[in-house]
Amino acid sequence: MAARRAPFPDRSDRAGPSGQVARGHGPSTISRQRATLAGAACGLARSARPAVTANFETANASAARRYTGKRRSDYAALKLAGLRDAPVHLAIFTATDPDEGHGLGRQTMPEMLTFSTVCAIHSLWLAARADNIGVGWVSILDPAALHATLDAPANWHFTAYLCLGIAAQPDDTPLLHRTGWQDNTVTDWHRV
Secondary structure (H helix, E strand, C coil): CCCCCCCCCCCCCCCCCCCCCCCCHHHHHHHHHHHHHCCCCCCHHHHHHHHHHHHHHHHHHHHCCCCCCCHHHHHHCCCCCCCCCCCCEEEEECCCCCHHHHHHHCCCCCHHHHHHHHHHHHHHHHHHCCCCEEEEEECCCCHHHHHHHCCCCCCCCEEEEEEEEEECCCCCHHHHHCCCCCCCCCCCCCCC
């Protein structure tokens, strides 16, 4: 039997259709969060967003063609990106040849640079979630096209494209679980 994750305790500071706010931190926190997100200076330039959205739509259509029948229609029904809704977009790259560290730890495992970037993303994700800010990782993109769109330096490796904003629903169940696309699976642990 698959385990179901418990929702985050009483952190649903979202206004309902009639404007009421659910239990949690209250309207002043929500207002501050929205103001912070709306005024974020570190996000992706709005002028690049249409090209990023077009990139996603092309990659998404290509991915959809890999499925047939009901699986294809189920795929088409998934909301796989908040590109139009999220007020903050972050394109995150990893520099492949930084001076910092003088190569220590990267001689035999150069992928450690990307792992460090992913750890930073994880920290950002946890901090955002603690403040009821939703984070979505858009992975259905053509990395080379995105690199060109953003005119990123050649020594930057595309690592992640994130959308941040107040979640539309107070539910922490992953979309793929909510929609029945993927159930929890048992992890088979082995001692070595």
